[in-house]
Amino acid sequence: xxxxxxxxxxxxxxxxxxxxxxxxxxxxxxxxxxxxxxxxxxxxxxxxxxxxxxxxxxxxxxxxxxxxxxxxxxxxxxxxxxxxxxxxxxxxxxxxxxxxxxxxxxxxxxxxxxxxxxxxxxxxxxxxxxxxxxxxxxxxxxxxxxxxxxxxxxxxxxxxxxxxxxxxxxxxxxxxxxxxxxxxxxxxxxxxxxxxxxxxxxxxxxxxxxxxxxxxxxxxxxxxxxxxxxxxxxxxxxxxxxxxxxxxxxxxxxxxxxxxxxxxxxxxxxxxxxxxxxxxxxxxxxxxxxxxxxxxxxxxxxxxxxxxxxxxxxxxxxxxxxxxxxxxxxxxxxx
Amino acid sequence: xxxxxxxxxxxxxxxxxxxxxxxxxxxxxxxxxxxxxxxxxxxxxxxxxxxxxxxxxxxxxxxxxxxxxxxxxxxxxxxxxxxxxxxxxxxxxxxxxxxxxxxxxxxxxxxxxxxxxxxxxxxxxxxxxxxxxxxxxxxxxxxxxxxxxxxxxxxxxxxxxxxxxxxxxxxxxxxxxxxxxxxxxxxxxxxxxxxxxxxxxxxxxxxxxxxxxxxxxxxxxxxxxxxxxxxxxxxxxxxxxxxxxxxxxxxxxxxxxxx
Numbered sequence: 001x002x003x004x005x006x007x008x009x010x011x012x013x014x015x016x017x018x019x020x021x022x023x024x025x026x027x028x029x030x031x032x033x034x035x036x037x038x039x040x041x042x043x044x045x046x047x048x049x050x051x052x053x054x055x056x057x058x059x060x061x062x063x064x065x066x067x068x069x070x071x072x073x074x075x076x077x078x079x080x081x082x083x084x085x086x087x088x089x090x091x092x093x094x095x096x097x098x099x100x101x102x103x104x105x106x107x108x109x110x111x112x113x114x115x116x117x118x119x120x121x122x123x124x125x126x127x128x129x130x131x132x133x134x135x136x137x138x139x140x141x142x143x144x145x146x147x148x149x150x151x152x153x154x155x156x157x158x159x160x161x162x163x164x165x166x167x168x169x170x171x172x173x174x175x176x177x178x179x180x181x182x183x184x185x186x187x188x189x190x191x192x193x194x195x196x197x198x199x200x201x202x203x204x205x206x207x208x209x210x211x212x213x214x215x216x217x218x219x220x221x222x223x224x225x226x227x228x229x230x231x232x233x234x235x236x237x238x239x240x241x242x243x244x245x246x247x248x249x250x251x252x253x254x255x256x257x258x259x260x261x262x263x264x265x266x267x268x269x270x271x272x273x274x275x276x277x278x279x280x281x282x283x284x285x286x287x288x289x290x291x292x293x294x295x296x297x298x299x300x301x302x303x304x305x306x307x308x309x310x311x312x313x314x315x316x317x318x319x320x321x322x323x324x325x326x327x328x329x330x331x332x333x334x335x
Numbered sequence: 336x337x338x339x340x341x342x343x344x345x346x347x348x349x350x351x352x353x354x355x356x357x358x359x360x361x362x363x364x365x366x367x368x369x370x371x372x373x374x375x376x377x378x379x380x381x382x383x384x385x386x387x388x389x390x391x392x393x394x395x396x397x398x399x400x401x402x403x404x405x406x407x408x409x410x411x412x413x414x415x416x417x418x419x420x421x422x423x424x425x426x427x428x429x430x431x432x433x434x435x436x437x438x439x440x441x442x443x444x445x446x447x448x449x450x451x452x453x454x455x456x457x458x459x460x461x462x463x464x465x466x467x468x469x470x471x472x473x474x475x476x477x478x479x480x481x482x483x484x485x486x487x488x489x490x491x492x493x494x495x496x497x498x499x500x501x502x503x504x505x506x507x508x509x510x511x512x513x514x515x516x517x518x519x520x521x522x523x524x525x526x527x528x529x530x531x532x533x534x535x536x537x538x539x540x541x542x543x544x545x546x547x548x549x550x551x552x553x554x555x556x557x558x559x560x561x562x563x564x565x566x567x568x569x570x571x572x573x574x575x576x577x578x579x580x581x582x583x584x585x586x587x588x589x590x591x592x593x594x
Binding site: 233 | 386388391393416417418419420421423424426428430431432433434435443444447448494497498501
């Protein structure tokens with residue numbers, strides 16, 4: 001503000017009450033943030049519309065005409081698109097669940113170690129290494145899984161199959177009587193996916209754990225809680241929604257992961273829970289990747305229908321997570 | 336129950352920094368002892384050495400001894416976790432666990448001892464502790480509501496109920512009223528006067544009127560300057576400290592000339 005302006009304002013008796021140039025900056029920033037926020041909605045709507053429109057011919061194909069022109073659907077043996085999608089949804093969820101079951105406890109353990117157990121220097125270094133893991137492309141994980149992990153872990157599968165084979169999950173192949181000799185099975189895919197999602201779950205839960213109010217930690221300690229009891233009493237309840245959110249982020253990545261699964265898994269279609277048997281499972285993303293290059297227009301429509309199914313699964317998973325988080329909102333500590 | 340504490344030549348360090356230097360004093364059982372002094376004089380730090388809570392900060396350590404009924408709390412065989420189960424603490428800001436209900440908050444400390452309690456027994460503890468903290472009448476109809484739904488003063492009394500539920504020998508209070516309004520402060524002060532019939536209470540306060548109102552003995556801490564260690568200047572009966580202190584700096588502080 002120049003001196004003359006100040007003087008005239010003073011003369012008018014409104015010094016300090018007049019609108020200043022900051023107003024412009026304020027409205028520009030407001031406009032920017034509203035635009036960015038709307039953009040997200042637009043993108044989501046665009047993706048949903050694209051999937052619906054492109055998948056429409058395949059969804060409405062009741063006569064089986066489309067199916068007959070897609071080479072990987074064989075109506076002769078009673079196959080239909082819906083049936084294949086069913087197998088793939090099952091495979092996707094099965095493999096992602098394996099990944100989550102392995103990754104979540106490990107990630108929470110790593111995050112706790114970094115946030116509450118490790119000396120500060122070690123914690124910083126470890127956090128950095130974990131973040132680096134997230135930067136490795138999935139194709140590298142796939143290669144590593146196929147070349148290093150599979151041969152290394154196959155003997156363990158043999159052991160699992162012989163000692164714990166009575167559990168349906170670890171049952172050997174009924175036709176050969178042994179578990180897969182290559183190790184290209186759902187469990188391997190799950191393990192590699194788990195390693196891939198550990199960094200993201202760890203990074204988010206670590207941040208949440210670090211946010212635990214010191215007051216609550218001290219309240220627990222002052223009552224005579226050990227460190228582990230303090231963590232159960234103050235850290236976990238406070239970080240509950242964050243841990244669920246982190247797990248969902250990890251699940252999102254696992255559900256959509258293509259390359260690693262494609263390179264590791266010996267594909268097949270079934271509703272089998274035998275995660276040590278090859279040729280029984282496949283995931284939606286990996287199936288789309290494998291069929292897309294050869295697909296004709298009907299094939300593309302059919303594949304996009306699968307994409308739509310994956311989209312719906314992801315939405316449902318997120319809604320479920322939100323519901324779980326909101327159930328005890330009054331006790332969340334946000335108030 | 337209520338135990339006496341004797342502190343002999345206690346030095347408190349944060350790594351190499353000497354925070355509190357050479358404190359020796361005695362805390363009588365079933366009485367209220369107040370620590371007063373300007374900000375940064377080490378009175379809170381010193382308070383936290385009485386239940387080994389200062390050890391939560393990496394690098395914190397002490398030299399000297401703290402005897403609770405003759406047992407040195409810093410003996411190598413003593414487990415700090417066990418010490419804290421005997422020396423309860425109430426903090427500056429109310430800190431009930433937000434994820435627990437009012438009743439669960441009261442029982443939190445007992446659950447730590449892995450005691451399996453019957454429902455009746457638990458209900459009794461909740462009632463007696465909340466009554467002990469003068470909160471029962473206000474919350475008895477909503478024990479299953481989150482602790483964070485209470486007002487600040489009620490939350491602080493809930494924290495006191497939580498602390499006395501485990502029947503500690505000593506109760507430490509670190510500026511328990513500094514985040515509260517005058518009415519809630521009065522409620523807590525009344526409570527302190529009642530609690531001293533069964534507990535040894537040590538309170539840190541910035542409020543000299545509060546020290547004068549609630550305490551039997553008062554210790555004045557001071558600091559020579561930034562980076563210097565805090566020291567105990569003098570300790571005496573509260574009435575003596577506030578009428579005829581023997582040190583000039585005590586008189587200056589209580590008459591409001593600094594701090």
